[in-house]
Amino acid sequence: RQLVAQLREKGIQNEMVLEAIGKIPRHLFMDNAFLEFAYQDKAFPIACGQTISQPFTVAYQTQLLDPAKGEKVLEIGTGSGYQSAVLAESGAKVFSIERHKPLHEETRKRLDLLNYFSIKTHYGDGFKGLPAFAPFDKILVTCGAPEIPQLLLGQLKVGGIMVIPVGSLTEQVMTTVIKKPGGETEVIHFDTFRFVPMLGDKVR
Numbered sequence: 001r002q003l004v005a006q007l008r009e010k011g012i013q014n015e016m017v018l019e020a021i022g023k024i025p026r027h028l029f030m031d032n033a034f035l036e037f038a039y040q041d042k043a044f045p046i047a048c049g050q051t052i053s054q055p056f057t058v059a060y061q062t063q064l065l066d067p068a069k070g071e072k073v074l075e076i077g078t079g080s081g082y083q084s085a086v087l088a089e090s091g092a093k094v095f096s097i098e099r100h101k102p103l104h105e106e107t108r109k110r111l112d113l114l115n116y117f118s119i120k121t122h123y124g125d126g127f128k129g130l131p132a133f134a135p136f137d138k139i140l141v142t143c144g145a146p147e148i149p150q151l152l153l154g155q156l157k158v159g160g161i162m163v164i165p166v167g168s169l170t171e172q173v174m175t176t177v178i179k180k181p182g183g184e185t186e187v188i189h190f191d192t193f194r195f196v197p198m199l200g201d202k203v204r
């Protein structure tokens with residue numbers, strides 16, 4: 001409840017998002033070593049040198065994405081699965097891709113234990129998306145991208161939105177990309193964040 005109150009103070013207004021964060025046991029998505037800090041508004045290390053995003057960042061991205069019941073949402077960067085769970089609470093059909101196999105496997109077990117069977121997790125390269133399940137109503141990228149991946153844009157429905165942090169390794173601008181009929185895009189920039197990098201399958 002304190003975390004939800006803090007997020008409200010920081011400007012998060014979407015009730016669905018606040019309710020999901022109030023309901024999901026974040027401590028079960030983190031390493032034991034950080035348990036006592038699980039409801040602080042901070043990012044923490046997870047397996048494979050990655051991080052579970054700060055709750056404010058999760059709320060901010062979800063608020064921009066505005067997922068709704070029945071929508072197909074593709075997430076790039078499953079990580080701990082926490083963001084996937086927040087999306088699932090909206091009733092969206094969640095597909096999520098992770099490039100680190102141990103993280104993908106550990107998170108699949110966690111999501112099953114927490115009854116999030118509806119979240120479909122995939123091991124692979126998020127730059128390629130999931131052509132077999134496209135098109136998606138919405139796409140959420142939870143790692144810092146060097147640019148807007150065109151393959152992902154191709155898997156977005158007309159009228160759909162992608163939320164993606166775009167920039168350098170040290171700083172990214174939260175960006176929304178709306179796909180218009182005819183194929184043009186409307187790009188809007190928001191605040192600056194710092195994510196772990198979005199890496200292709202050639203990087204070890």
Ligand code: SAH
Pocket residue numbers: 050051052053076077078079080081082083084097098099100103124125126127142143196197198199200201
């Ligand atoms: N949404 C996650 C955030 C994890 S950090 C959570 O709630 O915990 C971002 C994740 O993106 C990392 O796990 C990283 O391995 C993954 N990632 C980076 N580049 C990727 C790519 N090309 N495809 C899939 N996942 C990627």
